[in-house]
Amino acid sequence: MISRCLFVGALALAACTNARQIVLSIDTTAGVPCDIDRIRVVATAAGTTTIDQTLKGERLPVSVTLLDDTPNGNIQVDIFGYKGDIEVMHATGPLQFSSHRVDEPVLLEPTKCRPDAPCPLSEAMAAGAESPSAARLACGANVARYSASAGLDSFVDACQVPNSGKVLMTGSSVPVRLPDLEPALLASGFQFYGRPIHRIWVAKNGYIAFSQDNPDPNGVLLPGPLDRDIRHAGAAPPQQSVMVFWDMLTLHPTGVCYELDGAPKSQQLRVTWNGACLTTVCATDNLNFTITLEETTGRIALTYGTMAAGNPEGARGINATVGLVNDATGCPAEDCSLATGLCKDGVMSCGYSQVFSNTLQDPGAPNMQFVPVADPD
Numbered sequence: 001m002i003s004r005c006l007f008v009g010a011l012a013l014a015a016c017t018n019a020r021q022i023v024l025s026i027d028t029t030a031g032v033p034c035d036i037d038r039i040r041v042v043a044t045a046a047g048t049t050t051i052d053q054t055l056k057g058e059r060l061p062v063s064v065t066l067l068d069d070t071p072n073g074n075i076q077v078d079i080f081g082y083k084g085d086i087e088v089m090h091a092t093g094p095l096q097f098s099s100h101r102v103d104e105p106v107l108l109e110p111t112k113c114r115p116d117a118p119c120p121l122s123e124a125m126a127a128g129a130e131s132p133s134a135a136r137l138a139c140g141a142n143v144a145r146y147s148a149s150a151g152l153d154s155f156v157d158a159c160q161v162p163n164s165g166k167v168l169m170t171g172s173s174v175p176v177r178l179p180d181l182e183p184a185l186l187a188s189g190f191q192f193y194g195r196p197i198h199r200i201w202v203a204k205n206g207y208i209a210f211s212q213d214n215p216d217p218n219g220v221l222l223p224g225p226l227d228r229d230i231r232h233a234g235a236a237p238p239q240q241s242v243m244v245f246w247d248m249l250t251l252h253p254t255g256v257c258y259e260l261d262g263a264p265k266s267q268q269l270r271v272t273w274n275g276a277c278l279t280t281v282c283a284t285d286n287l288n289f290t291i292t293l294e295e296t297t298g299r300i301a302l303t304y305g306t307m308a309a310g311n312p313e314g315a316r317g318i319n320a321t322v323g324l325v326n327d328a329t330g331c332p333a334e335d336c337s338l339a340t341g342l343c344k345d346g347v348m349s350c351g352y353s354q355v356f357s358n359t360l361q362d363p364g365a366p367n368m369q370f371v372p373v374a375d376p377d
Contacts, residue, residue: 210240278315303367
């Protein structure tokens with residue numbers, strides 16, 4: 001356990017004394033370090049004291065001791081969780097010094113203590129008292145890339161599976177969250193780039209994303225190459241995403257279907273676009289494709305069924321982008337090996353795997369599989 005002492009009201013760290021104390025024991029259900037790798041505690045009373053602590057899974061919980069140097073015993077405490085420089089969790093609320101020492105467990109939960117909607121500190125403390133740290137999600141291996149190859153899987157239409165879930169989106173391009181899947185995901189081992197998958201967003205335009213927040217809240221991202229931001233040629237693609245056929249699509253009334261198949265620890269998650277169209281109103285076009293995630297191996301498969309459209313070149317990918325993207329920061333597409341996921345130097349990870357973008361595929365978009373590659377830490 002990591003232990004730190006802070007005088008609330010002083011502007012620097014101080015040695016522990018006999019002052020009244022509140023000892024916060026901070027843990028999280030998020031994956032460490034793949035979801036969260038740093039905790040910041042900010043305590044405010046007569047002044048403000050801040051402490052940052054880098055995390056390692058085996059060193060949690062973090063113990064922070066607040067020492068009373070306040071005018072009236074009242075303090076405001078904010079606890080932030082970070083992944084790199086990005087705030088991913090936030091708990092906030094007042095505390096009151098009372099007896100000589102009060103011990104308070106705090107549990108940061110990614111779906112409840114969000115940056116845009118911080119959880120009350122009282123709720124995080126109640127969760128900490130009830131939940132063991134064993135509930136923490138395990139990170140996968142250090143996966144910064146995937147190796148891509150021709151897929152061996154056959155197309156499976158999740159819409160044909162009894163009791164499959166359905167997303168019946170309107171004309172909006174704003175991705176839709178699938179909250180009914182989240183309890184199963186939290187209990188599963190599904191991962192993407194070594195990070196546990198907590199939630200899934202489905203976009204009508206042919207991709208899914210696993211980010212905490214909506215990857216395109218205004219529905220304005222246009223399909224295009226995954227290296228646009230690297231080239232400073234346009235907006236970055238939605239991060240933490242799988243594009244099976246990222247194009248300007250209209251959905252058939254069936255919508256997008258999803259299903260979990262198999263026993264826990266060896267499940268497959270399938271998401272299928274059934275009868276999608278390239279026209280503004282879905283009429284005679286018939287585009288069908290599925291994303292499959294494997295829980296056990298982390299493998300991702302992209303498969304295609306009937307791909308027919310009044311615009312034959314459109315059905316063959318002339319305006320589409322296909323691939324995976326974590327955070328495209330490595331190198332331009334011509335310097336990125338699809339087979340290895342490495343840049344031309346053979347060391348740097350691309351941060352994405354682009355099969356093709358705006359390029360006619362003959363005879364059509366190929367079935368592909370992506371296998372995570374575990375690199376040394």
